[in-house]
Amino acid sequence: MQRYSIFSLARRALSGHRHWKPTWRDAAPRSSYDIIIVGGGGHGLATAYYLAKVHGITNIAVVEKGWIGGGNAGRNTTIIRSNYGLDGNAPFYELSMKLWEGMEQDLNYNTMVSQRGVLNLYHSDAQRDAFVRRGNAMRLHGIDAELLDREEVRAMAPFLNFDNARFPIQGGLLQRRGGTARHDAVVWGYARAASDRGVDIIQNCEVTGFVRDARGRITGVETTRGTILAPKVGLAVAGHSSHVAAMAGLRLPIESHVLQAFVSEALKPVIPGVITFGAGHFYVSQSDKGGLVFGGDIDGYNSYAARGNLPVVQDVCEGGMAIMPMIGRARLLRSWGGVVDMSMDGSPIIDHSPIDGLYLNAGWCYGGFKATPGSGWCFAHLLATDQMHEAASAYRLDRFASGRVIDEKGQGAQPNLH
Amino acid sequence: MRIPCPYCGPRDTHEFVCRGETDTNRPDNDEAFYDYVYLRDNPIGSVREHWYHAQGCRNWLTVTRDSQTHEISEAVLAKDAAR
Amino acid sequence: MVEGAELVPMLGMGIAAVMARRGADMTHLAALLGISAMPVARALKAGSGEIIIGTGPEMWLVISPDAAPDWGESLAERLAGVASVSDQSGGYALYSLRGAKARQLLQKGAFIDLHPDAFGRGSAATTVIAHAGVILWQTEEEAPAFELALFRSFQASLEHWFTVALAAMAAAD
Numbered sequence: 001m002q003r004y005s006i007f008s009l010a011r012r013a014l015s016g017h018r019h020w021k022p023t024w025r026d027a028a029p030r031s032s033y034d035i036i037i038v039g040g041g042g043h044g045l046a047t048a049y050y051l052a053k054v055h056g057i058t059n060i061a062v063v064e065k066g067w068i069g070g071g072n073a074g075r076n077t078t079i080i081r082s083n084y085g086l087d088g089n090a091p092f093y094e095l096s097m098k099l100w101e102g103m104e105q106d107l108n109y110n111t112m113v114s115q116r117g118v119l120n121l122y123h124s125d126a127q128r129d130a131f132v133r134r135g136n137a138m139r140l141h142g143i144d145a146e147l148l149d150r151e152e153v154r155a156m157a158p159f160l161n162f163d164n165a166r167f168p169i170q171g172g173l174l175q176r177r178g179g180t181a182r183h184d185a186v187v188w189g190y191a192r193a194a195s196d197r198g199v200d201i202i203q204n205c206e207v208t209g210f211v212r213d214a215r216g217r218i219t220g221v222e223t224t225r226g227t228i229l230a231p232k233v234g235l236a237v238a239g240h241s242s243h244v245a246a247m248a249g250l251r252l253p254i255e256s257h258v259l260q261a262f263v264s265e266a267l268k269p270v271i272p273g274v275i276t277f278g279a280g281h282f283y284v285s286q287s288d289k290g291g292l293v294f295g296g297d298i299d300g301y302n303s304y305a306a307r308g309n310l311p312v313v314q315d316v317c318e319g320g321m322a323i324m325p326m327i328g329r330a331r332l333l334r335s336w337g338g339v340v341d342m343s344m345d346g347s348p349i350i351d352h353s354p355i356d357g358l359y360l361n362a363g364w365c366y367g368g369f370k371a372t373p374g375s376g377w378c379f380a381h382l383l384a385t386d387q388m389h390e391a392a393s394a395y396r397l398d399r400f401a402s403g404r405v406i407d408e409k410g411q412g413a414q415p416n417l418h
Numbered sequence: 419m420r421i422p423c424p425y426c427g428p429r430d431t432h433e434f435v436c437r438g439e440t441d442t443n444r445p446d447n448d449e450a451f452y453d454y455v456y457l458r459d460n461p462i463g464s465v466r467e468h469w470y471h472a473q474g475c476r477n478w479l480t481v482t483r484d485s486q487t488h489e490i491s492e493a494v495l496a497k498d499a500a501r
Numbered sequence: 502m503v504e505g506a507e508l509v510p511m512l513g514m515g516i517a518a519v520m521a522r523r524g525a526d527m528t529h530l531a532a533l534l535g536i537s538a539m540p541v542a543r544a545l546k547a548g549s550g551e552i553i554i555g556t557g558p559e560m561w562l563v564i565s566p567d568a569a570p571d572w573g574e575s576l577a578e579r580l581a582g583v584a585s586v587s588d589q590s591g592g593y594a595l596y597s598l599r600g601a602k603a604r605q606l607l608q609k610g611a612f613i614d615l616h617p618d619a620f621g622r623g624s625a626a627t628t629v630i631a632h633a634g635v636i637l638w639q640t641e642e643e644a645p646a647f648e649l650a651l652f653r654s655f656q657a658s659l660e661h662w663f664t665v666a667l668a669a670m671a672a673a674d
Contacts, residue, residue, distance in 0.1 A: 242460035253456040255438065256485070301436035301469075304462045304486045309419045311432040344456045400456040413455050416436060425542060425558050426626065430612040433629055473629045475557030495558060 001196040003108055023188055024195035029202050032229040033061045035383055036221055037236055038207050038244060040064025041073040042183070043361055043368065044236035045190035045201070046376020047383070049107075052197035054377070055384035060199045061230070063223060065206035069187030072239055075306075075338035076369040077261050077293050079274050079285065081118040081178035082143050085134035088394030088406035089347060090141040095391040096374025097143070097177060103373060109189030111181050112288065117273030118178030119148070119156065121323070123167040127278055131173040138175070146174045156272055159326050167279035167322065179273060180285055186372055210248045210358070218248065218357035234359040234383050236375075239339035240304070241362035248355055252362065253344040253400050255415045257298045258337045259366045260308040262316065264330040266290030275324075282319030284327070292330055294320060298340065298366060300416040308337040340366050345405035346418030350378050351388065351397040359383055360397060365418055422493050425475040433473035440466045440480055440499075462486050468496060505671070506600035508663045515568025516589045516650065517576055521559040525583045533580055534563070544625040544638035554625045554638055554650075562636055562650060564595065594653045598663075599646040602670065607647060609666045611637065617645075631662035 002008065002021055012020055035051060037044045040062045051057045064070075080100050082093035099106075100113050122128045128147075135145035149171045154162060162169045191201055202225065211220035211227060220229035237244050242252050267290050276283040281296035296316035299308045313335060320327040343349065343363030348371065353360050361379045364371060378392035388396070394406055400413075411417040420428045438458070445454050459465075462485055469479045480499035482492040521530060521539075531539045535547040540555040547553060552564040563586075565572050573588025580586055598607065608615045610630035620626070625638035633655035640646045651659055 240462075242458065243462050246459075246461070251453075251457040251459060253458070255458050255460050301431070301467070301483075302438065302460060302465060302485050303488065305488055309431055309488075311430065314432075401452045414438075416438070426628075427542070427613075429628070432612060473634050474627050475560070476627075477557055 001108075001192065004110075024191040024201060027061075027195075027200035027202050029061060029063070029205060029223070029225050029228050030200065031227075032220070033200070034059040034230060035232045035234065036060070036228055036230040037062045037234045038221065039071075039236035039238075040068035040191075040201060040203065041071050041236065041238075042069070042186050042190065042372035043238065043364075043375045043379070044234075045187060045194055046372050047234060047236055047361070047379040048199045048201075048376075049190045049194040049197070050377050050380035051384055052194060052199055055380060057384055058198035060194075061202055061228060062194070062199060063202045063205045063207060063221065063228065065204070065224075067203050068191055068201060069184055072338045072340065072364075072368060073183055073187045073372075075261065075336060076183055077283070077285070077295050078180045078183045078287075078369060079118065079178070079283075080113070080181050080370040081175055081274070082370070083118060083120065083134065083138060083145065083173065083175045083178060084408060085137045086406055086408055089408060090138060090143060091391045092374055092378070092395070093371065094141060094143050095377065096371050099373030099377060100181060100370075101177070103181075103186075103189070107189040107193045109185065109192060111185040111189050113179070113181045114288075115177050115179040116285075117174055117176045118276070119153070119172045119174045119273060120276045121153065121160070121169050121172045121278045123170060123279045125170075128170055135173050144175055144177050146176065148172045148174050157275060159270065159324060160275070161323055161325055164322055167277075169323075180287075181369075182288075183369060190376070207244060207247070216355065218355055232357055232359065232383055234361060234379060236361040236379065238341040238362055238364040238368055241341045241360070243304070245353070245360070245362075248353070248358055250353060250355065250358075252349075252360075253397075253413075254341045254363050255302050256304055256339050257300070257342045257416060258303040258305060258308045259295070259298045259340050260312055260316070260335055260337045261293070261295040262313075262335045263287070263294075263333050264292040264327070265333050267292065267330060277319050277323040280315075280319035280322055282316055282323060284320065284324065291333060292327065294327075298342065298416060299337075303337075304339050306337050306339050340364065340368070342415035342418060344400055344413040344415055345407040346409050346411065346415075347406035348375070348395050349397050350375065350382060350392045350395040352382070352386075353397065419488050419490070421469060421471075421479070421481060421490060423471055423474055423479065424493060424495055424498075425477065426471065429471070429474055433471060434479075435470045435472050437468040437470060437478075440468050440496075464491075469493075504601060506598060506603040506606045506667060508660065509597045509599075511595040511597055511648070513567060514590070514595050515565035515572040515576075516593045516595070517563045517573050518556075518587050518589050519553075519561045519563050519576075519580065520585045522582065522584060525559075530580065530583045533583060540623075540625070542625055543623050544640075545623070552638075554636060556625075556627045556636055562589070562593075564650075592653060593650045594656045595648065595650050596659070597640075597646065597648050599641075599644045601644065603647055604645055606663075606666055606670060607637070609670065610662060611635070617642075631658060633658050633662075635659070
């Protein structure tokens with residue numbers, strides 16, 4: 001692998017940038033591997049990378065139906081954070097946060113991890129109490145959390161609508177280590193590092209079925225580029241988990257929903273970090289290119305369309321206008337939708353499936369991006385050792401049957417409300 | 419996406435709340451109850467769902483919709499569909 | 502005729518929600534209300550002056566001008582066994598919206614087709630304006646004139662929408 005550095009950049013610049021090699025190897029499928037990972041998004045590629053790096057397993061295929069990073073890895077709003085309150089979630093997201101913090105050195109790739117802070121606003125006494133509780137829970141897990149009062153928020157973000165008649169800003173819960181990262185670079189960085197360790201990344205290779213042996217074990221996948229065998233197959237296809245699992249006869253506690261996102265024209269730097277509205281469905285940050293990147297809630301109906309409808313566009317824009325009226329002066333440049341796995345408690349699944357040889361990494365709801373390194377780390381651990389990783393030990397598939405749900409929002413088995 | 423409400427006529431989804439897949443009847447044993455509450459078919463293609471016309475005639479509809487194209491082929495009152 | 506549009510509260514009206522009992526005879530119900538047939542997504546005026554508006558399957562809003570305090574109870578007695586009645590006089594607020602630009606203004610708020618071919622005299626719809634649920638019906642072709650009912654606690658919100666929408670329309674002219 002050609003290492004990237006200021007010197008390599010200077011050297012290539014002097015030769016007109018003509019001699020860069022492809023970042024990773026576009027492989028053709030071989031007939032068998034030790035492990036097949038279905039899904040060449042951030043999670044699948046991170047899994048392959050950590051399998052190779054941490055567990056020394058390199059005979060791996062990552063099969064992707066389109067191009068790597070072309071699904072949700074390319075459609076999210078790039079926020080990273082670990083501000084979770086429940087015991088099942090906090091250690092996992094903090095593991096992920098720590099991996100973000102070391103990612104660029106580890107991958108020798110500029111993933112533009114920017115710890116510019118994530119600020120959740122609160123607008124009532126009750127919400128403040130809930131945030132105090134969440135902040136304390138975070139600190140007990142060793143995660144940074146600061147409760148800001150109204151004036152401290154004003155010092156950080158004076159442009160907010162502090163005196164909104166219905167939802168005046170009382171303060172906020174700040175995680176300074178949260179922030180954003182460059183989503184495409186995360187995919188390319190993991191692909192490059194995994195490919196370098198011998199992982200085959202196979203694009204335009206859609207899984208159409210599973211190969212089973214006489215005992216019903218999964219022993220490989222049928223794809224549009226032929227049969228590929230492996231004793232272990234891991235699914236990392238969030239958005240389409242139900243669809244792929246159905247090929248193995250599984251029904252999952254998941255619904256696929258559409259989540260929309262938006263970006264404005266480029267503006268001068270104005271928003272210091274990530275800001276979320278506590279009384280409506282709106283959150284915003286500013287990309288390094290200057291566009292305001294914002295979004296809100298899922299549309300609320302099952303969809304594989306990767307595009308949403310106007311009521312949510314209106315709802316998000318109204319939320320933006322309520323909390324940050326100056327956004328009304330910015331023109332909307334683009335909006336898009338992604339298909340997300342909404343699980344029944346709003347939390348993910350990293351576990352064995354009930355079928356031997358098939359492993360699940362699913363149910364990431366609208367929060368899969370921040371989990372990318374942690375998900376890869378823990379799924380690699382599961383695939384390599386057949387044991388759940390300690391930090392992801394709550395993400396069991398059977399938690400719904402056993403009553404150990406991890407319902408951060410307390411909505412119950414109604415996925416469109418999480 | 420507009421839903422052709424059998425009473426109100428075509429209306430924007432803004433007026434509706436989606437409840438999800440129309441399911442089998444409430445089961446009477448614990449094992450089937452897990453299935454009923456938590457598991458979903460979640461198919462690509464035609465789905466039958468319950469939508470509540472909250473900001474209209476306040477009736478539950480059974481809607482047949484394509485989850486990939488959002489095309490709605492049928493919407494009837496849920497009480498008629500259940501008959 | 503009003504030049505632009507004006508929104509006028511209608512006070513002192515009796516308002517009741519009426520729901521047919523299971524298996525009730527619609528013709529009988531209509532006769533009890535003094536009309537020939539129960540309206541479906543339409544508004545009808547009975548000889549008594551009562552307005553009957555179809556709001557959903559076998560559901561109606563009945564409005565009586567100058568209602569006596571016991572009007573709701575007497576309506577329940579009148580429809581006993583055929584329909585259930587719940588007095589909503591204190592729950593809903595009523596408005597009259599009229600003026601040459603009333604239709605255009607309403608179209609800025611409601612997500613339904615208000616073209617005269619689609620929504621004319623006698624048409625009724627239960628829908629949303631500025632996030633507040635409204636029951637809307639047209640009373641006159643000329644001017645034109647509409648009436649609408651919404652939950653009383655949304656009154657200020659509706660009036661605010663009207664002021665802002667009218668100002669925006671005037672600014673665009």
